Amino acid sequence: xxxxxxxxxxxxxxxxxxxxxxxxxxxxxxxxxxxxxxxxxxxxxxxxxxxxxxxxxxxxxxxxxxxxxxxxxxxxxxxxxxxxxxxxxxxxxxxxxxxxxxxxxxxxxxxxxxxxxxxxxxxxxxxxxxxxxxxxxxxxxxxxxxxxxxxxxxxxxxxxxxxxxxxxxxxxxxxxxxxxxxxxxxxxxxxxxxxxxxxxxxxxxxxxxxxxxxxxxxxxxxxxxxxxxxxxxxxxxxxxxxxxxxxxxxxxxxxxxxxxxxxxxxxxxxxxxxxxx
Amino acid sequence: xxxxxxxxxxxxxxxxxxxxxxxxxxxxxxxxxxxxxxxxxxxxxxxxxxxxxxxxxxxxxxxxxxxxxxxxxxxxxxxxxxxxxxxxxxxxxxxxxxxxxxxxxxxxxxxxxxxxxxxxxxxxxxxxxxxxxxxxxxxxxxxxxxxxxxxxxxxxxxxxxxxxxxxxxxxxxxxxxxxxxxxxxxxxxxxxxxxxxxxxxxxxxxxxxxxxxxxxxxxxxxxxxxxxxxxxxxxxxxxxxxxxxxxxxxxxxxxxxxxxxxxxxxxxxxxxxxxxxxxxxxxxxxxxxxxxxxxxxxxxxxxxxxxxxxxxxxxxxxxxxxxxxxxxxxxxxxxxxxxxxxxxxxxx
Numbered sequence: 001x002x003x004x005x006x007x008x009x010x011x012x013x014x015x016x017x018x019x020x021x022x023x024x025x026x027x028x029x030x031x032x033x034x035x036x037x038x039x040x041x042x043x044x045x046x047x048x049x050x051x052x053x054x055x056x057x058x059x060x061x062x063x064x065x066x067x068x069x070x071x072x073x074x075x076x077x078x079x080x081x082x083x084x085x086x087x088x089x090x091x092x093x094x095x096x097x098x099x100x101x102x103x104x105x106x107x108x109x110x111x112x113x114x115x116x117x118x119x120x121x122x123x124x125x126x127x128x129x130x131x132x133x134x135x136x137x138x139x140x141x142x143x144x145x146x147x148x149x150x151x152x153x154x155x156x157x158x159x160x161x162x163x164x165x166x167x168x169x170x171x172x173x174x175x176x177x178x179x180x181x182x183x184x185x186x187x188x189x190x191x192x193x194x195x196x197x198x199x200x201x202x203x204x205x206x207x208x209x210x211x212x213x214x215x216x217x218x219x220x221x222x223x224x225x226x227x228x229x230x231x232x233x234x235x236x237x238x239x240x241x242x243x244x245x246x247x248x249x250x251x252x253x254x255x256x257x258x259x260x261x262x263x264x265x266x267x268x269x270x271x272x273x274x275x276x277x
Numbered sequence: 278x279x280x281x282x283x284x285x286x287x288x289x290x291x292x293x294x295x296x297x298x299x300x301x302x303x304x305x306x307x308x309x310x311x312x313x314x315x316x317x318x319x320x321x322x323x324x325x326x327x328x329x330x331x332x333x334x335x336x337x338x339x340x341x342x343x344x345x346x347x348x349x350x351x352x353x354x355x356x357x358x359x360x361x362x363x364x365x366x367x368x369x370x371x372x373x374x375x376x377x378x379x380x381x382x383x384x385x386x387x388x389x390x391x392x393x394x395x396x397x398x399x400x401x402x403x404x405x406x407x408x409x410x411x412x413x414x415x416x417x418x419x420x421x422x423x424x425x426x427x428x429x430x431x432x433x434x435x436x437x438x439x440x441x442x443x444x445x446x447x448x449x450x451x452x453x454x455x456x457x458x459x460x461x462x463x464x465x466x467x468x469x470x471x472x473x474x475x476x477x478x479x480x481x482x483x484x485x486x487x488x489x490x491x492x493x494x495x496x497x498x499x500x501x502x503x504x505x506x507x508x509x510x511x512x513x514x515x516x517x518x519x520x521x522x523x524x525x526x527x528x529x530x531x532x533x534x535x536x537x538x539x540x541x542x543x544x545x546x547x548x549x550x551x552x553x554x555x556x557x558x559x560x561x562x563x564x565x566x567x568x569x570x571x572x573x574x575x576x577x578x579x580x581x582x583x584x585x586x587x588x589x590x591x592x593x594x595x596x597x598x599x600x601x602x603x604x605x606x607x608x609x610x611x612x613x614x615x616x617x618x619x620x621x622x623x624x625x
Contacts, residue, residue: 119299121555121595121599123561127561127576128592207429208429212562216565234435235435238439246438253429257427258428260427
């Protein structure tokens with residue numbers, strides 16, 4: 001393979017990599033403390049403040065960069081949790097759905113629950129969970145992970161249903177392997193791919209939902225640097241003609257979700273091409 | 278005879294009977310979810326600064342439907358559901374059903390325009406893409422299609438506000454549904470429909486101006502998702518044996534197109550239906566951003582005052598709206614494509 005094509009494959013990951021890097025080193029390189037007043041209030045961009053200052057005088061640039069840490073870390077935790085719990089659950093449901101007895105009952109009930117979860121938008125359940133359990137990074141992460149898990153369960157289950165009757169599983173069973181071992185050694189590698197490809201979608205969605213909650217004033221509290229919170233407090237500035245306080249976090253949000261989606265598309269392409277080989 | 282007729286109509290009868298079962302099932306899950314909350318909702322609803330007598334506590338618990346064992350509470354909750362009684366909001370003191378029902382129509386109207394616009398726009402783009410197969414326009418459209426699900430609507434709305442309100446001044450300030458001082462007539466509860474019915478043209482014009490940007494944002498964000506689904510369906514059904522059979526048997530061009538669209542439409546209809554359900558809830562962010570009122574304010578007030586019955590009712594009503602949308606989708610789909618009816622075993 002040509003070196004250039006090999007390099008070009010990694011290009012879609014660059015934006016996300018830059019964002020992750022910013023999230024890691026951001027707090028140490030930004031010019032101002034993100035939760036402290038840095039200068040005069042409502043200064044337009046330029047002149048010492050790259051993105052200007054907000055109505056309390058905090059530096060918008062520093063806050064936008066540091067917010068990447070909170071938004072991305074939360075999305076990462078949510079994605080990991082939703083996948084780590086969703087894939088095994090999807091496997092168990094898919095393998096046992098057609099059986100008799102309690103396991104089969106559990107499988108069928110699981111399928112119904114996953115279907116029912118479609119009926120409520122993630123944002124609304126987020127709103128209710130925050131209303132009932134309070135808003136903290138931990139409660140938001142757990143709530144979002146549970147909300148987005150059905151995506152991963154559904155994808156894995158469908159894949160398991162396809163491989164469930166494959167000959168190599170019968171062979172493994174006849175060779176005397178235990179059910180658990182068959183699941184881990186044979187079913188998992190053959191059914192995990194769609195959920196992994198979907199992980200970037202879950203990642204993007206959890207960024208959007210957490211920022212939406214922040215925007216509604218239900219997520220983390222100001223002055224926490226978080227994109228949704230920043231946009232919410234910037235909207236009134238927009239009406240006063242101070243466009244910069246809301247625009248830059250909104251742009252950052254778009255860039256983050258779009259880079260996650262680009263990386264996801266690239267992962268899908270890569271895994272398809274290795275599968276063909 | 279009767280059994281025969283029942284058999285023929287089984288597909289929609291069973292689906293119709295399943296709808297209330299699904300709603301009741303979901304409401305029950307919500308009931309238990311809400312009761313998992315740590316802390317005592319009765320205590321947090323009471324003003325405890327001057328101490329609370331047991332009688333006060335008991336009265337508040339009765340008012341919130343929280344007295345007696347959990348099974349009796351569940352029984353009362355079910356009985357209330359049948360009468361559309363979801364309890365009383367601690368924020369406004371009015372029945373929760375009335376609060377939600379008075380706000381639902383304007384929300385549904387907004388979603389209708391946003392989603393309907395997205396469906397029309399995706400059809401236009403699909404037609405354009407059939408004509409244009411090369412050049413920058415083609416690649417621009419392909420790039421746009423890739424954006425499906427990758428742009429948060431309220432972030433795009435902020436970009437739109439900065440550009441169209443702050444810089445160009447072509448849209449009004451995001452401070453409500455109409456210009457300040459105007460009164461929206463109420464007949465059916467659907468604001469635009471009511472303006473049309475009463476002939477309040479100046480109010481209508483103002484409302485259209487205020488809704489222009491939010492609806493445009495919804496169209497721009499949701500078109501790629503619908504379009505992608507429809508395009509996938511078209512690709513599949515253009516090359517399917519059913520199409521080849523029509524061509525081979527000499528059907529007219531119109532009949533062939535109709536057959537393709539009918540088969541491809543099914544998955545797009547499912548998509549639109551589930552998006553409708555998701556958006557009736559999801560649009561609260563845009564409503565809040567443009568101060569359009571609707572369900573958003575009720576939801577936020579309920580959360581901020583920890584109105585436990587309000588949140589429970591909100592969740593149940595929104596889920597019911599989604600399930601009714603799914604129901605409509607299923608029925609439309611089974612009408613469009615009889616192979617999707619239960620008990621039919623055919624090559625899809």
